[in-house]
Amino acid sequence: MSGMTLIVKKVTQMIGGLIFMYGLYIITHGHLTPGGGFAGGAILAGAMILLILAFGSGVVNLRKEEAQTSISESIALLIILLLALAGFLLASRVFFNNYLPQGQIGELISAGVIPLYNIFIGMEVAAALLTIFLGLVIYKEEIAS
Amino acid sequence: MEMIPELYIVIPLLGAFLIPVIGHFVKGFQKIFATLITLSLIIYSVWYFISGTEGQVVTMIGGWEAVKAVPIAIYLVMDGLSAFIILVISLISFLSTFYALGYMKRYTAENNFYALLCLMIAGMNGVVLSGDIFNLYVFLEISVIASYALVAFGTEKKELEASFKYQVLGGIASLLILLSVGLLYWQTGTLNMADIAHVLSDKGQSNALIFTEVLLIVGFGLKAAMIPFHAWLPDAHSSAPSPISAMLSGVLIKAIGIYALFRLFFNVFSLNEGMSVVLLVLGTLSMVIGGLLALGQWDMKRLLAYSSISQMGYVVVGLGIGMYLLIDGGSVAIATLAIAGGLFHLINHAVLKGLLFLNAGAVEYMTGTRDMKELGGLSKIMPLTSGSSLSASLAISGVPPFNGFFSKLLIIIAAIKGEFYLIAALAVVMNFVTMGYFLRFQKEIFYTKEKPAMKLLNPRLPFSMKFSMVTMVLLSLLLSLLVFPAFREIVLSPAVDVLIGTSDYTTKIIGV
Amino acid sequence: MTVYIMCFILFLVGLYGVLTRRNLIKIVIGLSVMEFSCFLFLALIGYIDNGLAPILKAGEEFPKYVDPLPQAMVLTAIVIGLATTAMLLAIAIRIYKKYGTFDIRKVNELKG
Numbered sequence: 001m002s003g004m005t006l007i008v009k010k011v012t013q014m015i016g017g018l019i020f021m022y023g024l025y026i027i028t029h030g031h032l033t034p035g036g037g038f039a040g041g042a043i044l045a046g047a048m049i050l051l052i053l054a055f056g057s058g059v060v061n062l063r064k065e066e067a068q069t070s071i072s073e074s075i076a077l078l079i080i081l082l083l084a085l086a087g088f089l090l091a092s093r094v095f096f097n098n099y100l101p102q103g104q105i106g107e108l109i110s111a112g113v114i115p116l117y118n119i120f121i122g123m124e125v126a127a128a129l130l131t132i133f134l135g136l137v138i139y140k141e142e143i144a145s
Numbered sequence: 146m147e148m149i150p151e152l153y154i155v156i157p158l159l160g161a162f163l164i165p166v167i168g169h170f171v172k173g174f175q176k177i178f179a180t181l182i183t184l185s186l187i188i189y190s191v192w193y194f195i196s197g198t199e200g201q202v203v204t205m206i207g208g209w210e211a212v213k214a215v216p217i218a219i220y221l222v223m224d225g226l227s228a229f230i231i232l233v234i235s236l237i238s239f240l241s242t243f244y245a246l247g248y249m250k251r252y253t254a255e256n257n258f259y260a261l262l263c264l265m266i267a268g269m270n271g272v273v274l275s276g277d278i279f280n281l282y283v284f285l286e287i288s289v290i291a292s293y294a295l296v297a298f299g300t301e302k303k304e305l306e307a308s309f310k311y312q313v314l315g316g317i318a319s320l321l322i323l324l325s326v327g328l329l330y331w332q333t334g335t336l337n338m339a340d341i342a343h344v345l346s347d348k349g350q351s352n353a354l355i356f357t358e359v360l361l362i363v364g365f366g367l368k369a370a371m372i373p374f375h376a377w378l379p380d381a382h383s384s385a386p387s388p389i390s391a392m393l394s395g396v397l398i399k400a401i402g403i404y405a406l407f408r409l410f411f412n413v414f415s416l417n418e419g420m421s422v423v424l425l426v427l428g429t430l431s432m433v434i435g436g437l438l439a440l441g442q443w444d445m446k447r448l449l450a451y452s453s454i455s456q457m458g459y460v461v462v463g464l465g466i467g468m469y470l471l472i473d474g475g476s477v478a479i480a481t482l483a484i485a486g487g488l489f490h491l492i493n494h495a496v497l498k499g500l501l502f503l504n505a506g507a508v509e510y511m512t513g514t515r516d517m518k519e520l521g522g523l524s525k526i527m528p529l530t531s532g533s534s535l536s537a538s539l540a541i542s543g544v545p546p547f548n549g550f551f552s553k554l555l556i557i558i559a560a561i562k563g564e565f566y567l568i569a570a571l572a573v574v575m576n577f578v579t580m581g582y583f584l585r586f587q588k589e590i591f592y593t594k595e596k597p598a599m600k601l602l603n604p605r606l607p608f609s610m611k612f613s614m615v616t617m618v619l620l621s622l623l624l625s626l627l628v629f630p631a632f633r634e635i636v637l638s639p640a641v642d643v644l645i646g647t648s649d650y651t652t653k654i655i656g657v
Numbered sequence: 658m659t660v661y662i663m664c665f666i667l668f669l670v671g672l673y674g675v676l677t678r679r680n681l682i683k684i685v686i687g688l689s690v691m692e693f694s695c696f697l698f699l700a701l702i703g704y705i706d707n708g709l710a711p712i713l714k715a716g717e718e719f720p721k722y723v724d725p726l727p728q729a730m731v732l733t734a735i736v737i738g739l740a741t742t743a744m745l746l747a748i749a750i751r752i753y754k755k756y757g758t759f760d761i762r763k764v765n766e767l768k769g
Binding site for chain 1: 165
Binding site: 286293303305317 | 675695698726730740756765
């Protein structure tokens with residue numbers, strides 16, 4: 001599929017990086033402000049989908065990209081399960097235990113293991129949305145040709 | 146050592162996410178790994194019965210204890226009924242996975258098949274173990290979305306259309322369940338099932354509660370394929386690949402339809418006469434209409450799918466009679482008999498219908514067609530398949546000494562003793578109708594003369610398919626031993642006691 | 658009370674879309690509208706008069722907050738709705754390739 005006009009391309013070049021940083025801000029401040037893993041992951045995926053839409057599908061190698069995002073989604077989920085299991089094995093025998101030290105309410109580094117969960121859930125949601133989008137684009141190119 | 150209920154969910158989830166990662170690099174990894182996972186689930190579920198765990202095993206996720214006797218964590222509760230259904234899920238999933246090792250060779254993308262199968266098993270285990278009503282909805286959605294993808298796995302024309310119909314109807318049912326979860330939270334202020342039971346026993350009946358119960362019957366009734374919500378089942382179960390048909394018809398409609406419905410109506414809501422009459426009417430309609438619709442089918446798997454609707458009607462009738470008789474003044478002994486008959490028929494039907502679907506898959510593997518008008522005379526070419534199919538057909542039609550006879554006998558005796566004479570008469574008549582269409586099923590496929598247009602695609606069945614079918618025949622013969630008191634005390638009685646003692650569920654968890 | 662009745666009207670609008678439209682994509686959109694009405698109903702249940710948004714600040718006094726539990730339920734349900742819609746659309750475009758049309762009156766090979 002072909003890209004869009006020159007104005008769209010220039011504006012996307014300028015603000016694509018800012019959208020990505022905004023998504024990272026929402027993910028890492030998930031325990032202080034509303035948002036967290038899901039919403040931040042969706043914004044990250046939105047930044048990358050905007051790039052592919054503005055510049056056309058020739059800018060990435062579609063099949064290799066889809067294989068990579070599919071595997072990175074599974075790896076992020078495995079790390080979440082391993083974090084939960086680590087709570088089971090190291091500390092008392094319950095899952096999802098909050099075993100890192102908890103600081104004050106309102107600081108950035110506080111609330112135990114919750115920011116780690118937020119980061120990996122954000123990675124997983126972004127990879128999953130990208131895989132869905134790339135799968136649909138690949139299928140559309142197969143039908144059109 | 147004590148039981149850890151979270152392992153039932155974590156082990157299949159680990160499998161579902163390791164299989165795409167490692168299967169991308171190492172060929173043939175996914176088959177060994179999926180077999181190992183389902184085998185370990187069987188061992189762990191049988192161990193609950195052998196180790197003699199008494200009562201319930203309650204774990205709280207995150208370790209948050211109850212604050213001033215109000216539970217705030219997500220609870221996982223494993224009692225007699227959950228252990229019974231997890232045993233059924235583990236047995237059928239192991240045998241289906243082993244069968245799929247030989248059957249799925251002609252499909253591409255086998256990696257995704259085993260990952261989706263493990264995800265479906267994890268979702269079903271989560272539904273059965275959850276002690277919290279919103280968690281039940283989340284795990285139900287996980288298993289149902291995996292099953293949408295598995296029904297459409299071959300991407301032929303008919304499979305895609307069947308999957309689309311299944312998805313739209315299943316989506317509406319899930320929405321109704323979500324709406325009733327919201328309505329229950331509005332009335333009681335809590336999401337924990339034991340706490341909801343405690344708050345509702347103080348409040349009594351109201352119109353909003355009756356509206357919520359009706360929405361729940363519609364939502365879960367569509368998942369359990371009761372008449373009149375059955376329209377998706379013949380298409381979905383006949384178009385799916387055969388091991389998936391065995392899993393869907395044998396386990397999924399029981400674990401997320403019948404288990405959830407009766408857990409909510411026995412243990413959470415106080416027993417209500419109007420609702421039990423509604424459930425009895427729906428069960429009888431399913432029994433009758435499902436059987437009559439199966440008489441005119443010429444497609445093998447469509448006949449088996451309509452027969453599933455009919456047998457699910459038997460289970461709902463058995464449990465409904467128990468519910469009606471427990472309302473104050475009834476006889477507890479007859480209610481125990483009816484509920485025991487219903488649960489015994491549940492496990493019988495899982496094994497027998499799974500075996501029949503695997504046989505249909507074997508016939509399709511050899512001849513390439515599902516239409517009974519084009520088949521015939523296969524008993525000489527496939528002796529193992531015809532023998533196991535004959536024993537399953539006789540068992541499900543209620544012929545002694547197979548296991549189907551005992552479970553249907555218990556339900557009919559309970560109906561007669563409880564003075565439900567119309568239901569008992571209809572159950573006996575539909576039994577003979579079931580025998581009618583199953584004998585026609587046997588005759589058309591295996592025993593008439595060979596049709597000239599039929600040709601064989603493969604010379605022999607793979608070993609894995611034969612092993613699964615023979616093991617299921619042995620299982621069905623072993624299950625008839627459950628009538629004797631020695632085995633019944635271990636396996637069936639804890640499940641029945643959980644449903645009979647309706648408010649014991651609450652007192653054991655939060656102690657009020 | 659009127660907000661709950663408007664949620665119910667939105668549910669009925671979505672149901673009308675699923676039942677009477679012939680195009681497959683319009684059926685998917687109708688199902689999405691039904692889902693959004695359920696999310697709106699769930700989020701409105703937790704409203705308490707004159708309550709603030711439930712965000713903790715450093716400090717000691719805790720003012721009156723709105724109920725945060727239905728908001729967590731709605732977040733989870735939105736992700737589940739996303740997965741359902743993605744599944745439906747993937748099947749719909751494959752049906753277009755095999756049958757050649759989106760019209761639901763022509764997609765009826767399974768009968769009986």
